[in-house]
Amino acid sequence: MSDLAQAGVYPASAEFTQKAHVDAEKYEAMYAESVDTPEAFWAEHGKRIDWIKPYTKVKNTTFEFGKVDIKWFEDGVLNVAHNCVDRHLATRGDQTAIIFEPDDPQDPAQHISYKQLSENVNRMANVLLSQGVMRGDRVVIYLPMIPEAAYAMLACARIGAIHSIVFAGFSPDALANRINDCGAKLVITADTAPRGGRRTALKSNTDAALLHCSDKVRCLVVKHTGDQTSWIDGRDVDVKYLMKHASPDCPPRPMNAEDPLFILYTSGSTGKPKGVVHSSG
Missing domain, CATH: 3.40.50.12780 (ANL, N-terminal domain)
Known part of the structure; x- marks a missing residue:
């Protein structure tokens, strides 16, 4: 059994991956970027939709005891x-x-x-x-x-x-x-x-x-x-x-x-x- 199979990971077939919009290598790179530099990642991907007034703030989160406040693109208008x-x-x-x-x-x-x-x-x-x-x-x-x-x-x-x-x-x-x-x-x-x-x-x-x-x-x-x-x-x-x-x-x-x-x-x-x-x- 391969290491991937032992880990519960089964690669998609070549026929399936050829039809994918994003190949596995590019997806892994995108996922890593979203984890390592989330603000830069979402600042770029937020541009994929139309904004009436573009945002300058991407992510604004506060995690305190008894309080969770999460805001995205908060100064943008769409x-x-x-x-x-x-x-x-x-x-x-x-x-x-x-x-x-x-x-x-x-x-x-x-x-x-x-x-x-x-x-x-x-x-x-x-x-x-x-x-x-x-x-x-x-x-x-x-x-x-x-x-x-x-x-x-x-x-x-x-x-x-x-x-x-x-x-x-x-x-x-x-x-x-x-x-x-x-x-x-x-x-x-x-x-x-x-x-x-x-x-x-x-x-x-x-x-x-x-x-x-x-x-x-x-x-x-x-x-x-x-x-x-x-x-x-x-x-x-x-x-x-x-x-x-x-x-x-x-x-x-x-x-x-x-x-x-x-x-x-x-x-x-x-x-x-x-x-x-x-x-x-």
Whole structure:
């Protein structure tokens, strides 16, 4: 047995390594640099994304008893949605950005280009603005795996709102807990979520959850399957209808690198779910 095998390390095949973006030797050198000189390493690799205002500070960490403070690129300004979408439009606007495979294999797949993605994200962003969502507001996304889920996340990033994804399999109680904990202004859901031939009544779950939330929380509904749902005038809004009539132009808001991008909650299996905040930079 070779020394590598004894150490539990098994080299990739020659055929696999030939297709790799970074060969093993270069990767080892990059990894060593990231460990030995992390500030210089990330100062260089941070330039791989677009900055509205370039950073001058790379890493700022404080580790004290009872206190941990970590900041990255803290004086830089950027927009995540611009980096995910806009920066690709000039060179690959017609290239596929998202392939959506419906739950029913008989239904055709959707190939969404960067140009189409940009238009839909901008329309969704303008819908959120029309519902009073502002920079720093929290938006809970309770959707199946459909294109509108990506539009919603990127739209929030575009206008500086903070999104929080809630798994479509979670109960009304779990949804209500997360809406209340983050102080969400709005929840985005769908009529039903098809999965494996079955459908989960997301709108009904959301209705049940909102009974335990502030009356000010608005509900945007994606009519995805067309299943009949309840409707509360003044609170529930048809997302696709509003997107159809919204402007396809919405400039990205400048965001500080340390501004929150999203909140992701732990499962809550060992206690109250804890919201973990991920910054924009």
